[in-house]
Amino acid sequence: MSLETVYQHFYRVPRHSAELLSDRGGPFGFDIHAALAIDWLIERYRCDAIIETGCNRGDTTQFLAECYPHLPVLTCDILPEYTDYVRRRLGPFPNAVVEQCDSPLLLERIRGMFERPLFYLDAHWYEQWPLTRELAAIDRGVIVVDDFDIGHPRYGFDSYDGVACGPKILEPFADRFPFYYVNNPGAPWPLPCLQVDRLAGRAYLLAGLEPDYMRFNRWFARRQNPAG
Numbered sequence: 043m044s045l046e047t048v049y050q051h052f053y054r055v056p057r058h059s060a061e062l063l064s065d066r067g068g069p070f071g072f073d074i075h076a077a078l079a080i081d082w083l084i085e086r087y088r089c090d091a092i093i094e095t096g097c098n099r100g101d102t103t104q105f106l107a108e109c110y111p112h113l114p115v116l117t118c119d120i121l122p123e124y125t126d127y128v129r130r131r132l133g134p135f136p137n138a139v140v141e142q143c144d145s146p147l148l149l150e151r152i153r154g155m156f157e158r159p160l161f162y163l164d165a166h167w168y169e170q171w172p173l174t175r176e177l178a179a180i181d182r183g184v185i186v187v188d189d190f191d192i193g194h195p196r197y198g199f200d201s202y203d204g205v206a207c208g209p210k211i212l213e214p215f216a217d218r219f220p221f222y223y224v225n226n227p228g229a230p231w232p233l234p235c236l237q238v239d240r241l242a243g244r245a246y247l248l249a250g251l252e253p254d255y256m257r258f259n260r261w262f263a264r265r266q267n268p269a270g
């Protein structure tokens with residue numbers, strides 16, 4: 043996609059999750075820099091599917107299904123009220139598939155189906171935090187972890203049971219992910235970000251894919267896995 047295509051789709055998606063999310067909803071929490079970075083990854087790695095975990099009311103799912111009509115967009119949520127809502131919302135998009143399940147189960151079910159999938163891991167909120175099970179279930183692809191601690195005061199992250207969604211959670215995966223990337227707040231972005239309230243940190247990981255294209259793009263900042 044071109045920058046113009048991302049821009050046009052991004053600001054046309056209604057923010058149905060506004061009253062439920064601290065960032066007031068919108069695709070990728072209304073952070074167009076995330077949409078640009080993910081678009082670049084989809085193109086660079088020639089991704090053949092997009093998998094989101096945790097769709098809520100489908101603001102990001104709608105953007106993905108609209109922007110990438112040539113790719114399957116699979117999403118899930120653990121709550122039927124959200125999956126029913128998103129199925130209705132995405133009725134006009136035949137490439138969107140919505141499952142009601144615990145997210146790691148979806149990832150296990152589709153393992154091996156795609157060559158170069160992109161995963162947007164955004165399932166969280168409840169006592170059972172699925173992120174480490176999700177990472178264990180993915181054998182191949184580009185992985186984006188939302189709400190990750192990038193160590194910058196302007197960017198939020200989640201914590202569960204006193205454990206931050208940050209570098210520490212990657213330690214058990216040091217063999218597979220000896221390094222990773224985060225969004226680079228100082229990057230020269232081609233568009234302004236109109237999300238002026240809550241911004242989220244994100245981690246970007248490569249599972250079984252080469253080459254390491256992110257190394258040469260200033261939108262991403264490279265980090266060592268603390269246990270690597």
Ligand SMILES: C[S@@+](CC[C@H](N)C(=O)[O-])C[C@H]1O[C@@H](n2cnc3c(N)ncnc32)[C@H](O)[C@@H]1O
Nearest residue numbers: 096097098101102119120144145164165166172
């Ligand atoms: C932050 S919201 C997702 C926002 C959405 N990705 C977007 O960009 O609009 C997190 C969602 O994850 C869902 N969730 C929490 N735990 C889950 C699990 N184990 N499996 C699937 N979904 C889960 C919640 O019900 C909630 O709707």
